[in-house]
Amino acid sequence: MLPNRVQAALGANAYQNGPNATATGQESIAIGNGTAANMPNSITIGYLSGSYIGSSIGQSSINIGAGAKGAAFSIAIGSSSAEGLQATSTGTRSRASDTYASAFGHSAFADHEGSVAIGTFAQPSDTYTVTVGSGVENQFHFNRPIINVADPINAHDAANKQYADRNSYDVSIQSNVIKNRINRIGAMQMSISNAQVDLADKKRTAVGIGMGTYHGSTATTMGITHRMPGRASAGYNSPATLPSQTQAIKRVVQASATLLNRNQQKFFKRNRLYFKKKLLTFRKIWAFFFTGLIDTIHIYK
Secondary structure (H helix, E strand, C coil): CCCCCCCCCCCCCCEEECCCCECCCCCCEEECCCCEECCCCCEEECCCECCECCEECCCCCEEECCCCEECCCCEEECCCEECCCCCEEECCCCEECCCCCEEECCCCEECCCCCEEECCCCECCCCCCEECCECCCCCCCECCCCCCCCCCCCCCCCCCHHHHHHHHHHHHHHHHHHHHHHHHHHHHHHHHHHCCCCCCCCCCEEEEEEEEEECCEEEEEEEEEEECCCCCEEEECCCCCCCEEEEECCEEEEEEECCCCHHHHHHHHHCHHHHHHHHHHHHHHHHHHHCCCCCCCCCCC
């Protein structure tokens, strides 16, 4: 036995080895010069180095290295301290001083509950956060990039730059598509308004052409109104009646017909043959527009 060795009382089932080593905690282990395992189920492995003494101050803690100190249920490796309950600290001068805190690397400090500091000088600034740099007020600020991050799968996965750029591009494309559609609709509505025609007295048919522009989009509309015998009228892209709208391959056709009251219905019955001939003529006009001979009916730019 060395002359300067201090022999301390052992705890139940405890083990100590080294000058000035003490293992007073039940089932504790102390190995190295000046080590102390004073709490139950604790392990301390280290040696006296300057003013640092490895000491187990917490129950069920593990402390390895010169000056390593750990609170209950904590782990301290290197000249570090895990002072928080169930804290973890590894690396020279690293510190995990609050409950559930973790510090990994030289001078990494995790001083907030549940915080994680990864890398040299890393220091989180809030509880339950993970940092690889430092953003603490009045401290040295720096950032580290995290590289080789895979594309996210689940809702709360981290996204890499490639994924963010790709989705930003998709959103931009969809936004432009919607914008162009709105502009075309605006141009179409303006052209319809400009194509409205009214029949002058004693005129049977009137044709109007309207053009409209809206934020760079243009549209052209042709409208026709035909006066039928009696008080009836029919319109094609005209204000004759309430419109119903059909769209097919870049063409929008507006067709309308006035509703006849009972007196008008009687009038048509008495002049059925006359109107039959006129209807055939009107059908020819109608077919003329539907066959696509006029390609300027609501053609989007």
